[in-house]
Amino acid sequence: xxxxxxxxxxxxNLPHFSKKAIFQLASQMGxxxxxxxxxxxxxxxxxxxxxxxxxxxxxxxFFAKNKNDISxxxxxxxxxxxxxxxxxxxxxxxxNLTTEAIRSVTSVTQKVTRDYETRxxxxxxxxxxxxxxxxxxxxxxKFDFYIASPxxxxxxxxxxxxNQFRGTKxxxxxxxxxxxxxxxxxxxxxxxxxxxxxxxxxx
Numbered sequence: 001x002x003x004x005x006x007x008x009x010x011x012x013n014l015p016h017f018s019k020k021a022i023f024q025l026a027s028q029m030g031x032x033x034x035x036x037x038x039x040x041x042x043x044x045x046x047x048x049x050x051x052x053x054x055x056x057x058x059x060x061x062f063f064a065k066n067k068n069d070i071s072x073x074x075x076x077x078x079x080x081x082x083x084x085x086x087x088x089x090x091x092x093x094x095x096n097l098t099t100e101a102i103r104s105v106t107s108v109t110q111k112v113t114r115d116y117e118t119r120x121x122x123x124x125x126x127x128x129x130x131x132x133x134x135x136x137x138x139x140x141x142k143f144d145f146y147i148a149s150p151x152x153x154x155x156x157x158x159x160x161x162x163n164q165f166r167g168t169k170x171x172x173x174x175x176x177x178x179x180x181x182x183x184x185x186x187x188x189x190x191x192x193x194x195x196x197x198x199x200x201x202x203x
Contacts, residue, residue, distance in 0.1 A: 003029060003031055003035075004039050004042070006029060007022075007025060007026055007029060007031070007036075007039060008043065008048055008049075008059070010025050011025070011043075011049065011057075011059045011062075012059045012061040012062055013062070014058075014059065014062065015058070015062060015066070015072070015075065015076075015143065016052070016056065016057065016058050016076065016079050017056075017057055017058075017059075018055055018056055018057075019040070019055040019056075019057075020055075022036060022040060022057075023036055026039075047060055047119075048060055048061075050063060050118065050119040050120050051118070051119075052076065052079075052080055052116065052118050052120060053080060053116060053118075056079070056080070058076070058120055063120055066143075067120070069142065069143065070094070071139070071141050071142060071143040071144075071145060072142075072143045073105050073120075073121055074086045074090075074094075074105065074139075074143070074145035074147065075143035075144065075145045076105075076120060076121070076123070077105040077107050077123050077145070078107070078145050078146055080116055080123050081107065081109050081111060081114070081116075081123070081125050083109065083110065083133075083146075084107040084108060084109040084111075084125060084146070085107060085108055085136035085146035085147055085148055086105060086106070086107050086145060086146065086147040086148065087106060087107060087108045087126075087136070087147070087148035087152065087153045087156040087157075088106040088108070088126070088148075088153060088156050088157040088160070089102055089106055089157060090102055090104075090105050090106045090107075090153075091106075091147050091148045091150070091153035092150070092153050092154060092157065092182060094147065095150045095153070095186075095187075096183075096186065097150060097153075097154070097182055097183050097184070097186055097187065098180070098181060098182050098183065099181065100180075100181070103122065104121065104122035104123060104124045105121060105122070105123050105124070106124045106125075106126065107123065107124070107125050107126070108125070108126055108127075108128050108133065108148065108156050109125045109126070109127060109128070109133075110127065110128065110129075110130055110133050111125070111127060112127050113125060113126050113127045126156070126160050128156070128159070132159070134152070135148060135149050135151070135152035135155075135194075135198075136148045136149065136152060137149065149191065149194070150187050150188075150191045150195075151187065151191040151192070151194040151195035151198065152194075152195075152198070154177070154182065154184070154187075154195050155195055155198045155199065157180075158173060158176060158177075158199070159202070161176070162176075164202070165199065165202045165203050168203065169203070170196075170199065170200070170203065173199055
């Protein structure tokens with residue numbers, strides 16, 4: 001059982017890991033594949049590792065130590081579905097542009113729309129066409145993550161809310177922002193201009 005404990009200690013140092021990574025670590029320790037499969041089953045059964053999706057995990061220990069760091073949740077969101085960037089309500093809250101309570105991390109992807117309910121949280125992904133998968137950047141820190149700019153986060157929110165702005169007028173967009181209690185005046189003038197430019201192109 002010492003080898004099982006040593007393997008888990010290695011995994012506890014990783015922000016996330018794949019099944020392949022577990023086998024690579026185990027092979028360096030001289031463990032057989034059949035033994036590793038047994039260990040993975042036990043780790044999951046005893047809740048020592050959490051499954052994000054098939055073949056992708058985080059250790060319960062690492063998650064417990066970092067779960068209150070919002071950058072870690074955003075980092076996991078990027079990893080869970082690639083390529084993607086954090087956007088919509090989640091990004092707007094990150095920029096302090098709304099007081100809306102966020103229950104899941106919302107991201108935009110070029111892949112199909114999908115939600116992941118995991119022990120590490122709920123992650124929602126909305127599919128957008130290639131030409132609009134843009135205007136996001138890498139935030140560097142303890143955990144790096146891709147996030148939409150303030151203007152793009154607002155654009156993405158309304159893009160999906162209005163079914164891609166079909167039959168929507170600019171005045172209706174302004175009214176909607178007010179009704180959703182989004183503090184657009186807290187955005188820089190440059191970001192506000194970018195937002196309205198994006199909207200006008202899409203109307």
